[in-house]
Amino acid sequence: MSYLYPSSLEEALGILRDGSGRARVIAGATDIFLQRLPHSLVDLTALPALSGIKEESGLITIGAAVTHSQAAASPVILAGAQALAEGCARVGSPQIRNAGTLGGNIVNAAPAADAAVALAALGARARIVDIKGLTREEAVEDLYRTHNRSLVDSSSEILVELIIKSCGINEGSAFTRFAARNALALPLVNAAAAVKVENGLVKEARLVVAPVKPAPTRLQRAEEMLIGMPVNRETRLAVEKAAASEVEVRSSLLRCSARYRLHLVGVLVGRALETAAQRAQQRKRGNDS
Amino acid sequence: MKQQIIMFQLNGEPLEIYADPAESLLAILREKLGLYGTKAGCGKGECGACTVLVDDQAQNSCLIPAGKVQGRRVETIENLSRGDVVHPIQEAFVEKGAVQCGFCSPGMIMSAYALLKSSPQPAPEDVKTAISGNLCRCSGYKQIEEAVLCAGDKMKNRES
Ligand SMILES: Cc1cc2nc3c(=O)[nH]c(=O)nc-3n(C[C@H](O)[C@H](O)[C@H](O)COP(=O)(O)OP(=O)(O)OC[C@H]3O[C@@H](n4cnc5c(N)ncnc54)[C@H](O)[C@@H]3O)c2cc1C
Ligand code: FES
Ligand code: FES
Numbered sequence: 001m002s003y004l005y006p007s008s009l010e011e012a013l014g015i016l017r018d019g020s021g022r023a024r025v026i027a028g029a030t031d032i033f034l035q036r037l038p039h040s041l042v043d044l045t046a047l048p049a050l051s052g053i054k055e056e057s058g059l060i061t062i063g064a065a066v067t068h069s070q071a072a073a074s075p076v077i078l079a080g081a082q083a084l085a086e087g088c089a090r091v092g093s094p095q096i097r098n099a100g101t102l103g104g105n106i107v108n109a110a111p112a113a114d115a116a117v118a119l120a121a122l123g124a125r126a127r128i129v130d131i132k133g134l135t136r137e138e139a140v141e142d143l144y145r146t147h148n149r150s151l152v153d154s155s156s157e158i159l160v161e162l163i164i165k166s167c168g169i170n171e172g173s174a175f176t177r178f179a180a181r182n183a184l185a186l187p188l189v190n191a192a193a194a195v196k197v198e199n200g201l202v203k204e205a206r207l208v209v210a211p212v213k214p215a216p217t218r219l220q221r222a223e224e225m226l227i228g229m230p231v232n233r234e235t236r237l238a239v240e241k242a243a244a245s246e247v248e249v250r251s252s253l254l255r256c257s258a259r260y261r262l263h264l265v266g267v268l269v270g271r272a273l274e275t276a277a278q279r280a281q282q283r284k285r286g287n288d289s
Numbered sequence: 290m291k292q293q294i295i296m297f298q299l300n301g302e303p304l305e306i307y308a309d310p311a312e313s314l315l316a317i318l319r320e321k322l323g324l325y326g327t328k329a330g331c332g333k334g335e336c337g338a339c340t341v342l343v344d345d346q347a348q349n350s351c352l353i354p355a356g357k358v359q360g361r362r363v364e365t366i367e368n369l370s371r372g373d374v375v376h377p378i379q380e381a382f383v384e385k386g387a388v389q390c391g392f393c394s395p396g397m398i399m400s401a402y403a404l405l406k407s408s409p410q411p412a413p414e415d416v417k418t419a420i421s422g423n424l425c426r427c428s429g430y431k432q433i434e435e436a437v438l439c440a441g442d443k444m445k446n447r448e449s
Contacts, residue, residue, distance in 0.1 A: 002290045003310030003356030026354070033352050034333055037290070037311050043357065069346070093422025094400065096334055098346040099353070183421035184335055 064103025080166035083173035087118030111211035120216035121192035144215035172279025193272035240266035300368035310356025326366035337423030340396035347403035377443035385436035389427035
């Protein structure tokens with residue numbers, strides 16, 4: 001066994017089954033190739049079941065092997081899941097985006113992976129199949145075991161696709177991040193928001209920030225506080241405060257102090273919220289774009 | 290990993306190699322095939338010196354396991370000039386002073402080449418994005434950006 005090219009999902013699962021833990025899936029290779037390689041690699045990038053982006057009755061389905069470049073340029077994602085297009089556009093560099101995939105971004109389980117943070121804010125669900133043929137569906141933020149460890153075992157499970165409710169009337173989403181440079185720099189903090197606004201008041205909100213915990217972290221108190229509030233500067237400031245008070249962040253010698261990071265959490269959540277709310281208000285009935 | 294046969298197209302020619310699929314494409318190009326144009330910098334995706342085109346898209350060859358190029362089209366800097374005639378992008382790099390030590394140049398040029406293939410008349414912002422994965426420690430990027438824009442014009446003029 002060595003480097004293998006299954007042509008169907010069933011064949012890929014069969015190889016993993018026969019490998020009994022010694023074979024692992026590989027997608028864009030941008031993370032796994034710098035780690036210790038298993039005995040066999042099962043390349044998923046050519047599988048039809050894991051490629052393509054489609055929209056059907058309000059649901060967007062994205063193959064796990066879709067690259068960041070493909071997602072960032074997809075008209076379906078730009079229209080119905082803008083935060084994801086923005087998150088993917090900020091990953092690494094063009095070279096990394098041309099290779100790296102959404103599935104890899106999630107299963108590699110870095111705490112502030114850009115696509116994963118956007119997906120969590122959009123309420124994305126991941127469809128996973130295992131070598132026994134069982135299928136399960138989980139929220140993206142529920143797929144983390146601990147720091148840099150996914151609950152998806154890539155020697156016996158395959159993340160097949162991601163499912164997102166397409167952005168509807170009065171809804172909008174946005175992604176922001178702050179890093180030392182514009183390219184090739186992991187974010188000090190990244191954040192994403194998805195909101196529904198009716199008559200100037202927030203109806204629904206999902207706010208996600210990272211790195212706080214091993215998984216993209218929802219700001220539940222700030223979300224609850226937002227419901228019923230008008231979209232304005234005061235609300236944004238209140239949310240910035242609430243966000244920074246409900247999380248604990250770590251200092252990093254290389255990147256920044258915990259205090260600075262906490263400041264960034266507030267500011268970035270506020271920015272994501274403001275942009276998402278503006279977009280929601282532009283997506284009224286009639287001029288739905 | 291055990292060696293296996295890998296078939297792909299390299300610079301327009303079909304090629305079959307017997308190699309460790311877990312070796313990097315960069316190592317294969319330089320050490321097995323003697324194509325030293327592609328540079329080995331950081332070895333982890335952060336400098337872009339090793340940039341090649343895979344199916345017309347810029348990628349870091351240091352991050353590509355050789356097994357991955359099976360059935361794909363790979364293009365390296367060696368494919369740009371025709372004998373003594375250099376490619377318009379290379380010509381523009383020389384004219385605009387975009388080359389100093391030259392270590393980043395093959396990668397920069399391949400990123401520019403990928404951009405100009407998909408958008409022949411790029412905006413300055415597109416050029417910045419296209420070379421954002423390529424580090425240059427000498428030139429300061431301004432001349433490189435100018436060279437890429439100038440190359441776009443040269444290529445357009447040559448066609449007409
Ligand atoms: C220089 C550099 C810069 C980077 N910058 C960023 C950045 O700014 N932001 C960011 O978020 N990330 C960044 N990354 C990380 C990386 O590029 C992304 O996480 C990418 O999305 C990983 O996807 P991949 O397809 O390359 O994964 P791979 O390396 O192929 O796989 C990663 C892991 O996921 C598993 N896996 C992959 N696909 C599946 C699947 N469908 N089902 C089950 N398991 C699977 C693999 O077995 C492996 O364990 C950077 C990486 C590099 C090298
Ligand atoms: S050598 Fe490949 S990116 Fe630096
Ligand atoms: S010319 Fe020296 S690194 Fe760019």
